[in-house]
Amino acid sequence: MRFAVAFVATSTLLLVTAHAQAQDAAAGEKIFARCKACHEADVDKNKVGPSLKGVVGRKAGTHEGFKYSTAMQEAGQKGIVWDEANITSYLKDPKAFIPGNKMAFPGLKKDDEIANVIAYLKQHM
Template identity: 55%
Template sequence: MMFGALVAAGLAAPSAAFADGDAVAGAKVFKKCAACHVATEAKNRVGPHLVGIVDRPMASVEDYKYSKAMTEHAAEVPTWTEEALDAYLRDPRGVVKGTKMAFAGLKKDDEVANVIAYLKDPSAAE
């Protein structure tokens, strides 16, 4: 909970330089996510679509049933900022205890920065 509060307050320093992310490289890394998520159209799969996720309210995709853990986390960290995405992409189950997401997370700084760049502008990778 404390970590979520720090991220929400913008006090947790991001590990990656998001501005330096490469959307094309991020599209390749995103293939790890594509079994459950799509970032190019507002269509839910096992997980919610990720269109416009950067700066979008957490747990806000209509017609998607979020876990109780994610809705509770959204009350603490209401927006998918780049910093919140950084933390979550690195350790989803550590950031949101009880999340339905089974993905273990991305461990490399460049992969996280690149995926965030891709999520900010998926069309850049076309």
């Protein structure tokens, strides 16, 4: 009986956690507003930072026409690709994930905000 109760409690917790981390592109667009001073996502235009249109799946440091830091170029040469896991790590702490990169943004601390920004970026491939 204890096993059944524990199983139901664990299953419920997992479902709630998965739902809480579901990606919401509309919420991500609102969060991305903090990034728009330096980045575009819906158009392929570099600003202070590179365009993020099509960033999901792209090798780090490779957007045409943008002058990346040496650290970001080297990350791309080492095979860093902007998949969801790498974008998540980068957005949590850009300076720790790729030391020496030029991005001044300190990062996003909330997992749901990061997941939502990724959902927004995935709309702009």
